[in-house]
Amino acid sequence: MDSSDKLWDYVFVGGGLSASVVSHRLLEHDPNLKILIVEAGPNVSDREDIVWPSSTNLIGGDFDWKYNTTSQANLNGRNVSLPCGKALGGGTAINTNAWIRGDKFDFDLWGSMVNDKRWTYEGLLPYMRKSERLWSDTINTEQHGQEGPSLxxxxxxxxxxxxxxxxxxxxxxxxxxxxxxxxxxxxxxxxxxxxxxxxxxxxxxEIASSVYSLDGITVLTETLVEKLVIKETAPGQLSAVGIKLQNGTEIHGREIIVSAGAVRSPQLLMLSGIGPAEELAKFNIPVLLNNPHVGKNFSDHxxxxxxxxxxxxxxxxxxxxxxxxxxxxxxxxxxxxxxxxxxxxxxxxxxxxxxxxxxxxxxxxxxxxxxxxxxxxxxxxxxxxxxxxxxxxxxxMLPTSRGTVKLASPSISDPPLIDPNYxxxxxxxxxxxxxxxxxxxxxxxxxxxxxxxxxxxxxxxxxxxxxxxxxxxxxxxxxxxxxxLGSCYHPMGSVSMGSVVDTNLRVKGVNNLRVIDTSVIPVAISGHLQVAAFAMAEQAAEIIFSDR
Ligand SMILES: Cc1cc2nc3c(=O)[nH]c(=O)nc-3n(C[C@H](O)[C@H](O)[C@H](O)COP(=O)(O)OP(=O)(O)OC[C@H]3O[C@@H](n4cnc5c(N)ncnc54)[C@H](O)[C@@H]3O)c2cc1C
The missing domain is CATH 3.30.560.10 (Glucose Oxidase, domain 3)
Structure with a gap:
């Protein structure tokens, strides 16, 4: 199959937790959709050293991007190891599986910050329930789901x-x-x-891409997306029309969804000309949209x-x-x-x-x-x-420290400069x-x-x-x-809702482009992010579908 021949309905950059949920739900809504996921890592769903208990091929293993932060001024100048999943399913291929929702108040703050009830606790609760199948059908039943994909x-x-x-x-x-x-x-x-x-x-x-089946979705694994293809489709109108792979291939889609995680999503936007003008200028990247907030508001537990x-x-x-x-x-x-x-x-x-x-x-x-x-x-x-x-x-769980994700070079081969400013x-x-x-x-x-x-x-x-x-x-x-002090592996906030994306997860100022992953969470969530990410992705799928 040559994925560059078609016009895809949806092209996902990154095949991690969020992309797995959103793409699965979109296809469930409309089985005729043509959906492509491009993921840098492989499919590891059958690997015993990943799925079986007591696996050791997780942090620091074959499917970890193995990032390091910049020197941390308040931690004796140390560079802190910051693992992130590099496989279909993203973080869920190597994470610790703690299912921890966090405090209602954090979600309410998120909703009030962006003035949209859908992102409050009550707004997200139906999607938290939709994503899970709790072992018990008697504990706090109004809070928990019994029919979701994640056991x-x-x-x-x-x-x-x-x-x-x-x-x-x-x-x-x-x-x-x-x-x-x-x-x-x-x-x-x-x-x-x-x-x-x-x-x-x-x-x-429970890898996200397995429990949310990707049958019927075309998946390119071990393929790195270099940048987004953005064109001026009318005077003053920017539109995402596709993506460019590292091997030079261009793929076209009606809508592009960036789900590369809180470290890589801001990098991809910046490499594509969307970000702080002075950052892009350092690497001679033509500025299509000057948004000083891309890569800011970054935090980690x-x-x-x-x-x-x-x-x-x-x-x-x-x-x-x-x-x-x-x-x-x-x-x-x-x-x-x-x-x-x-x-x-x-x-x-x-x-x-x-x-x-x-x-x-x-x-x-x-x-x-x-x-x-x-x-x-x-x-x-x-x-x-x-x-x-x-x-x-x-x-x-509630860091007030904020850091940045900035470009280290104009190449997707180099990880960005990651500074959680712990x-x-x-x-x-x-x-x-x-x-x-x-x-x-x-x-x-x-x-x-x-x-x-x-x-x-x-x-x-x-x-x-x-x-x-x-x-x-x-x-x-x-x-x-x-x-x-080290990382708890929960990067978030670098493409914040309100300042970079709107509450329908659309990148402000660019048509047909959304970001859906933990980078859009604008406030610190006192949960371990998976629960928030699954719920956000469940709701995002419904928003996309109702936008059609
Ligand atoms: C070691 C570890 C332990 C964790 N433990 C827990 C836990 O116990 N509980 C919990 O709730 N959360 C935990 N997390 C966090 C949780 O897994 C993440 O918050 C979650 O996976 C984030 O989802 P996402 O969709 O934002 O990004 P991800 O799931 O990280 O997906 C992003 C995907 O994009 C791909 N990608 C990036 N750039 C490109 C590119 N240029 N081209 C193509 N593909 C690209 C990546 O390879 C990745 O697969 C842990 C994470 C790690 C790494």
Whole structure:
């Protein structure tokens, strides 16, 4: 088949999560549509090292773009590794499968920012439900779907009953964080303790391009799109008419949909002449549309790990210990933890941090002062091969730091310059410090059963002589965070709705061109982006269809 012969109805640039959902739904609406997806990576849906539990070919493997950020000023100048999926299904081919929706408030802020109710929580809820098939038909039924393509398992539905589960729950309660109703963190208010949920079927990976079948859609894999073909179709009227592949082939379509992810979508727009004029001028790219917002407003959730010693490894608390329980296969079916825990931060310190960032004290109705999810905590049982350690991860869920995606060269062969600008605000540094302090109270104080009975101090980190303890100073915690903070693999916001695309996901100023992926999300979402991305793509398909 020569894909350059036809006039396609829809041409997708990138065959990741969003493209899989939108293209599948479009064809479902109208089976006569001619749809093409061009994806840089291969189809990995049958590879055992991808779909089976305990796969190791994920981060840093064959289907990871293996990006690095620019030197991060607030992280000792480190270049931070930022993995992204390079395969049909995109991130869902290598991601960790955590199914975490986030806070209702974040979506409502998105909707109010762009003045369109479709992007509020209530507006997206039908699509969150449409995308999922929850294992339970009794938990929060008005919040969850039962018929969607993505099967959602939980740590309890898969019978992973870790030996520390009741201790872990008790310990959170002892420091003031209570269990959520039905232990369900995916009902709009995740503040509290919820069971881990994952888009997996008994451990088997649910790649978006498999669960949303692409039968009937033409897919070119291992093919890089170099740029979009944009023409002046009438005086002052720009229209996307096709794409150009790296091998020089031009392909034409009635509508072009860029779904290359939050790192590559802004790059493709800029290489095609849409972006900040001064950026394009650096590489002699003719400016078709000067939009200074392309590549701005970029953010990522960040992740910090620390490890704690188990007092008595022979007690069999952690993976790797001789505990026979862990030989049961289901313990390899997902992340070894019981709970995903979401917390707010103390507001006094937050007010000081906002004042430092914004130059004035915040009004009482400042959005950050509401009770919201700022941090997420995951206490994990896979710390050491002999079961002698457990891990603690904190994720900064509501970053206020904003960075950029800029061109490194005029060639698609070079990844762009990726600068999430981690921990550049006083708010983010404060949240990190407070979240780590909470975890130290949980793991290293007499306040909790875990600190009293199970653990025996923190392991520490290379280059530091002391370990975390309840006596750790702010300076020490900050230094550890600077040395250890990494990406949580959730780039977003670089082609923002409102400033680059409209609320129908059309690129402002160019006909027949949309962007649909996490780059359009204009605010930080305190979920792990998959849920938001699936719901956004489900809604996008309906918007496209009703625009026809
Ligand atoms: C290691 C890792 C772990 C993660 N863990 C989780 C998790 O546990 N829970 C969660 O909710 N989210 C997780 N995520 C994030 C989630 O997978 C992403 O947010 C999601 O996949 C984004 O969807 P998207 O459609 O925006 O882009 P993607 O799914 O990334 O798709 C973009 C596609 O475009 C292709 N592409 C890019 N440029 C070109 C080009 N020039 N030509 C052709 N094709 C191109 C890419 O190869 C890719 O396939 C994780 C991500 C990673 C990488």
């Amino acid at each position: 959602i398992q939980s740590v309890t539905s898969t019978n992973r009953h870790f030996p520390l589960r009741s201790h872990a729950l008790q310990a959170w309660g002892e420091i003031g964080i209570d269990a959520l109703p039905h232990l369900d963190g995916n009902a709009g208010n995740p503040l509290g303790v919820g069971d881990l949920q994952e888009n997996k079927m008994s451990g088997r990976r 960040s992740l910090f790990y620390h490890t704690w010693r188990v007092k008595d490894p022979s007690a069999g608390w952690a993976l790797g210990s001789p505990n026979a329980l862990f030989r049961e296969p289901q313990y390899g079916w997902g992340t070894p933890t019981d709970f995903v825990v979401a917390s707010d931060v103390p507001k006094d310190g937050l007010i000081a941090a906002i004042t430092e960032d914004e130059g004035v004290a915040p009004e009482p109705n400042h959005p950050l002062l509401l009770k919201r999810t700022f941090a997420e905590h995951v206490f994990g049982y896979g710390g050491a091969p002999d079961g002698s350690q457990v891990t603690f991860a904190v994720v900064i 921990a550049s605000t006083a708010v983010d540094r404060y949240v990190l410090r407070e979240a780590v302090k909470l975890q130290i109270r949980y793991a290293g104080s007499k306040e909790t059963v875990i600190g009293r009975e199970i653990l025996n101090g923190e392991v520490g980190a290379p280059g530091f002589d002391e370990q975390f303890s309840i006596n750790s100073t702010d300076e020490y915690i900050d230094a550890r965070v600077k040395a250890g």
